[in-house]
Amino acid sequence: MRITLPLSVLLSLASFVFADGDSDVLNLGAANFESTVSSEPLILVEFFAPWCGHCKALAPHYEEAATTLKEKNIKLAKVDCVEEADLCSSKGIQGYPTLKVYRKGEAVDYSGPRKADGIVSYMVKQSLPAVSEVTADKHDDFTKADKIVAVAYLPSSTAVPAAEFSAAAEAHRDDYLFGVVTDQDAAAAAGVVPPAIVVYRSFDEHRSEYPYPVNGATKKELEEWLADLSIPVLGEVNGETYSIYAQSGKPLAYIFVDPTDEKKDEHLDAVRPVATKYKSKLNFVWIDAVKYGDHAKALNVAEAKWPAFVIQELEKQLKYPYDQTKEVTAEGVQDLVEKYVAGTLQPQLKSQPIPESQDGPVTVLVGKNFEEIAFDESKDVFVEFYATWCGHCKRLAPIWDQLGEKYAAIKDKLVIAKFDAPENDLPPTIPFRIAGFPTLKFKPAGSKEFIDYEGDRTLESLVSFVEEHAKNSLEIPEVKAEEPAQTPLSEEKKETADTHDEL
Structure with a gap:
């Protein structure tokens, strides 16, 4: 048709x-x-x-x-x-x-x-070219044209390490401004003897020269050097700058201050010498305590009392807050930092109280009992890491309860558990951190290694995953039906006699 x-x-x-x-x-x-x-x-x-x-x-x-x-x-x-x-x-x-x-x-x-x-x-x-040719008459303006300006002073545009410098420039053209000076008079006026690479900054120390032999500089080494110089000794961290600090991999040392406080600069200046001394170990930052008060709570800063100081180890999400019963001083901050660097400072772990009973089908994990239950090698353990405000977690909750109910009779072999991540810190022995919610992880019996669950959040898929990875038997014991109570014969006869209809 x-x-x-x-x-x-x-x-x-x-x-x-x-x-x-x-x-x-x-x-x-x-x-x-x-x-x-x-x-x-x-x-x-x-x-x-x-x-x-x-x-x-x-x-x-x-x-x-x-x-x-x-x-x-x-x-x-x-x-x-x-x-x-x-x-x-x-x-x-x-x-x-x-x-x-x-x-x-x-x-x-x-x-x-x-x-x-x-x-x-x-x-x-x-x-446009990632590296600009800088002439003598434009040199001063160019070195002040951005927050971070990297300039290679070379005998010629093709001299070593021009290729490595250009490669770094191509990769970071959005991050820094790059220039090359081949005019020897311009280099002399700048007080530079080629070959050399100099970074000019609008903050902290204005000028920093590459501290290693320039002829051997590689793209990776230049990138690492620039990344380190791009972070101030004591800069502000906010939504725009956080990624710079996170990518560095160093722990963050926060100073929470009220930006309207007349003594704000005084507080920062007091800590700056400590930040300078330990810059190679930690990134010191100041943060708006009023705007980011919730972040202070997440770092286990209990009171809205400013200034406050806390060290956060980003990789393991461990927190080391300064004692809020004491005044924040340069001496106190230095003492805390010294202990942290020496490895003698213990993290402060946030934990809800351990439940008095675990009668429900889903076992409640908190910071204080996580290791004891999750690392129990005699049991398979399936954990949901959730947040109470998470919409996806709310939709998963009844399904997770059903999963717990399905295996409630064998809780001695398989534990279905949940962990309120914002309200509890994972112990430092745990080899992972939670980045999103809900996150589901399974630990087989006889092991301390967790397996990520990445399947559908349906009961059928969850059950299939458990059946595939569990090491213990998942056989549910049969529950015998209760037999009706026997009525004594004498009572039965009496009841019959009392209720029998006469013709």
């Missing part, structure tokens, strides 16, 4: 196909992705899903930017992650839209605006 579509539908389909074919955005898939991005000096790729609202909002801006940038020979492309699920997975795509800038196949995250003019401006800047 032949189906004839109405003219209006045909026109609409035709216009759709034409619009797609007329697009200046390249469609990439598994067949052409690598060959395309590896051959382009610069290309922006959007990984999207057709159902994603943010992707739909971005689409017209992305198309407009592609048309404008086409004139500048800068290409924009997109990958449909529903059609190309394996490709997107291999690229580590976890949300939509995700945008990445590729240079000859090497990717960095796009961190620019998502409007057409912003995309154009960002990509044009990306197309």
Whole structure:
């Protein structure tokens, strides 16, 4: 049977196909992705899903930017992650839209605006040389043009370590400003003997010269040096700067202060010498105690009493708060830091009280009993790490209770448990930390290693996972039905006599 579509539908389909074919955005898939991005000096790729609202909002801006940038020979492309699920997975795509800038196949995250003019401006800047030629008359202005400016003073633009310096510049063009000086008079005026690399900062010590032989400097070493210099001795941590500190890997030493306090600068200046002394071990920061009061609570700072001081070991999420019954002084902070660095300071663990009984189908874990129950090698243990405010956790709660009820009769072999993570700290012996909620982890009997559960949050999937990984027998003992109580014969006869109808 032949189906004839109405003219209006045909026109609409035709216009759709034409619009797609007329697009200046390249469609990439598994067949052409690598060959395309590896051959382009610069290309922006959007990984999207057709159902994603943010992707739909971005689409017209992305198309407009592609048309404008086409004139500048800068290409924009997109990958449909529903059609190309394996490709997107291999690229580590976890949300939509995700945008990445590729240079000859090497990717960095796009961190620019998502409007057409912003995309154009960002990509044009990306197309410019990562390293600027700095002349003598522009030298002073250039070294003050950004918070962190790295300048290589070389005999020529190709002298060692120009290639390594350029590679670092390409990777961090959004983080720092890079320049090269080959004018020997300019180098002499700056008091520099080539070859040398100097970083100029708008904070702390203004000028720092690369402390090792420059000829042997590698991209990685330069990156590490710049990362260390990018962190002030005592800077402010907030939503914009936290990632810089988190990426450094060093513990954070927080000074919580009220920014309206007249003595704020006095408090910071008192601690600054300690921060300078221990900069190689910890990152000292000050934080707005009024705005981030909840963060202070999360770090086990019990009272809203400022200033307050606490050390946080980021990797293990351990907290070492300063005694709030004592005044925060430079001497007190130094004593706390010295003990921490020496490894003699014990973390303060937050814990709810241990439940008086565990009669329910789900065992309640808290900071104080976590090791005892979770590390019991005679039992399989399945733990849900949750937060009371988490919507996903609330939806999982009745299913988790059902799982507990299913295995309630064999709690001596299999423990279904839950742990309120914001209200309890994991002991330092635990080899992992919880980054999101709910997180489900299973520890088989005879082991202390936890297995991540990443399946569907249905009762059937949870049961299948338990059956696959449990080491103990999951056989549920049969419950015998109670037999009815026997009535004594004399009573039975009496009852019959009393109730028998006479004819």
